[in-house]
Amino acid sequence: MVRAQRGHRHRSAMKILALILAALLVAVALESQLPQRVMARFLPDIAFLQPRHRVDPLPVQLSWLYPTAHAEIVMLGDSLTAAPQWNELLPGRDVVNRGASGDTVGQILERVDAVTRLHPRLVFVMVGSNDLGYGTPPAALQQPFRALIDRLRKEGAGIVIQSVLYVADDHAWPDIRRQWDFRRNDQIRILNDGLKALAAETGSGYLDLNAGLAPGGVLPAELTTDGLHLCAAAYMRWAAMVEAYLQGGEAGVETSGG
Numbered sequence: 001m002v003r004a005q006r007g008h009r010h011r012s013a014m015k016i017l018a019l020i021l022a023a024l025l026v027a028v029a030l031e032s033q034l035p036q037r038v039m040a041r042f043l044p045d046i047a048f049l050q051p052r053h054r055v056d057p058l059p060v061q062l063s064w065l066y067p068t069a070h071a072e073i074v075m076l077g078d079s080l081t082a083a084p085q086w087n088e089l090l091p092g093r094d095v096v097n098r099g100a101s102g103d104t105v106g107q108i109l110e111r112v113d114a115v116t117r118l119h120p121r122l123v124f125v126m127v128g129s130n131d132l133g134y135g136t137p138p139a140a141l142q143q144p145f146r147a148l149i150d151r152l153r154k155e156g157a158g159i160v161i162q163s164v165l166y167v168a169d170d171h172a173w174p175d176i177r178r179q180w181d182f183r184r185n186d187q188i189r190i191l192n193d194g195l196k197a198l199a200a201e202t203g204s205g206y207l208d209l210n211a212g213l214a215p216g217g218v219l220p221a222e223l224t225t226d227g228l229h230l231c232a233a234a235y236m237r238w239a240a241m242v243e244a245y246l247q248g249g250e251a252g253v254e255t256s257g258g
Helices: 002-031 034-042 057-065 105-110 129-133 138-154 185-202 232-248
Strands: 073-077 095-099 122-126 158-162 205-207
Touching: 057 095, 105 138, 129 138, 129 185, 138 158, 138 185, 158 185, 185 205, 205 232
Parallel strands: 073 095, 073 122, 122 158, 158 205
Antiparallel strands: none
């Protein structure tokens, strides 16, 4: 009887130990980005896994229906770009907003004709956060970004690549599952380093938004509504940086950092 009780306690202790070890292994895997590395190794092109329906269809549809035939400046990107009225943020500028919530680099490339039909002089692009959220490695975004640059340049547009914004600190915003969604500041930094190099290689402009919005490598809590999206004060800073770039000429007002 005593031996049976000891055996039961031993098995219970082993189960508890196994659960603790499993939890530790999961934590280590997430911190080391093991799931992302496995997908990058065995699924080098995971675009087909991306839930395309998550892109807000309304601004995409309207971009073909608006009567605007020409715009000097186009703001192009995902939900961060889509949120504000850029003609209000940049008064006196002939600017239109062609952002769409949920957009990825590949999806913007698919709808780029709605931008080029406006014959813009400059296109400010900021996209990539959702790609990282879907688990796409930063290196895999170089080719679609290059294709986007080539497509815009073919139509005579100048391109200004804007750095992908950092997100807020995980501890300040525990409801944002950045580690699981791969939307991590270390990955954003790698992506921005690649985008800056691509801009230099292709002769495109580069505007480091993090220099004015997240100079410490983390998006400050007072500039975000949920750890990722921006509040009004952040948009005022962003617009000021775009205006400074425009006033500095198309050679660019480039700031260092990522």
